[in-house]
Amino acid sequence: MLEPWGADSSTSYEPVADDSARVLILARDALSQGRIGDASAAVDSVGRDDVPAEVRAGLALIGLVARLARGDVRGAAPYSRELTGLTRERGRVAALAWYGLAELAAARAQTDLAITAFEHVDEEQSTGRDHPWLPWRSGVARLIAGRGEIATANALVEKELAEARSSDSPYAVAYALRTLAAVAPTSDRIGLLEDALDTLAGVGAARLEAQIRTDLAGWLMLLQPAEKARSVELLRSAEAYSRREDLGPLLSRVRWLLERLGEHADGELPGRLAELSAAERRVAQRVVTGKRNREIAEELGVSVKSVEWHVSHILRKLSITSRGELADALAQPRQQR
Template sequence: MFDSATDDSARVVHHARDALSQGRIADALDAVDRARHREDLDDFGHVSVAVTGLQAKLAMGDLRGAATYARELTNLMRIRGLVGAAASYGLGEFAAARGQADQAVSYYERAGEELQSVAGHPWVPWRSGLARVVGGRGEIAAATELIEAELADARTLDMPYAVAHALRTQAAIAPTSDRIALLDEALEVLHGTTAARLDAQIRTDLAGWLLLLRPDESGRAVDLLRTAEKYARQQDLGPLLGRIRWLLERLGEAPDGELPGRLAELSAAERRVAQLVVTGKRNREIAEELGVSVKSVEWHVSHILRKLSITSRTELADALAQPRQPR
């Protein structure tokens, strides 16, 4: 998305955008932090970084963090052409995430208007965002026209990510009988790519429809969710992980699978901290033993508890001692 900058300073911007499209959310935010205060970025570089940061924060469910980037986009929206279009699109995503449908529609429409003056502009999926909002209002004909236009453009551009993205949106507004086929097609389009987050989102959508429409394929639904769950947990994507866990519970499965698989996803530092927590050491004692700050230990403990789906240090010893059994 937004792939047009050519100067040397844009390399870090490309890195941030590539990390986001590949689903490496933490890496994308690290790159955004490095890029956003560079003095050699042009307006397009600034808007690209801000949109990337906003989308990464939204993926994590961090609306407050996303608001920081939304404020930057509000200023950039005044610039006509591609910069204003990209800023408007980002603000549309932010408004939609907050449930502000009218504002989202206005921003998405402005993005489309600004792009009309940009010849050969890069892919900006404003139609997809707008289609979801108007489709949610019951305006199915308008939503269908929007997403069919986006899908046609994506196929012309020969961008697997853009095609799969459009197919996922089309599945959300298409007749119920068509949704599984559209999501299967989206997964096939993404096969062999590195778009981990979009892949996980599509797998989760597909599992939900299999649960509803094809209960005899519950085994496939669980397999889809386990793959998506592993990714969402690694990247600490709360909103997506919440959907996955809800669906697993409807399928009679325990979230997170068995403990050995979850432990394998802890970093070496997290495993060492977990072992010391189990011995009864306090955060300050662990910090002294490992030679790190207390804040660093607190951060590790917080992530350990989330990854193991437990809520307190007192549960950690039991969690480490035995795998959780499916319900």
């Protein structure tokens, strides 16, 4: 997911007397700085029934992106309904709306729908010169690269990177470099991600930085295994941030990489968690937070039956009979026989 403006964006809304416009500024800044919880809380603190369409679109988009950052696809749905109605507007408002709908479609793996929505962003932005930074090209590039259209994806990101450099926005440049690393030849990826991190130095964009650190650690693990210590350091930083902001998708990816490096995830549930397999641990960690099987399945990208199977095995392995006992069981050390 993306932050739609960037920590240092020159595009902003003028402070006005209207409370919703002030909240938009606060929410936008929180999102771009990686304070996802604060951004979500700000959006939900103000009503949006009688506010200007552009402010309403901005708030709904931020709310949607914040929910998706936490893996809460269901929670993003109300914002998507708001944005759907705003696609009837033109220019900036419609661009914001289509961008949000594209991100939600991508999160749901609805590739064709996401690409179409991203292209609508381009159409709406072409109607005027004054528009917020919405990196729709990165969105399309990642989707079509997955289909093997590497040359087209690369061309899209190169254009986005050129525009970002001309706007003198380190955030936008770092974002484009991260996307370029995802579609560039393998030999170029580490260098591009290192450039992205250098570009972000001092910007204060915690989420984007954590995402880049995670990407870089993954490629170091594959291409430069002797750099294990650096990979772990990068992942520990990303892990601490994503755990603090409760960013389930990013945290799951960080911990998956740590497991591949033979490292235990910092801050995991103590005690008998080590008795579970990696898949069982991922399910158990979500069960103890109160998530239902369907929510866990959506977050992990597996079937509900698969989650049910894991829960059954977890309970049997730990010799307990209910989900409610799970947190206490995991906190206890293994009993020596």
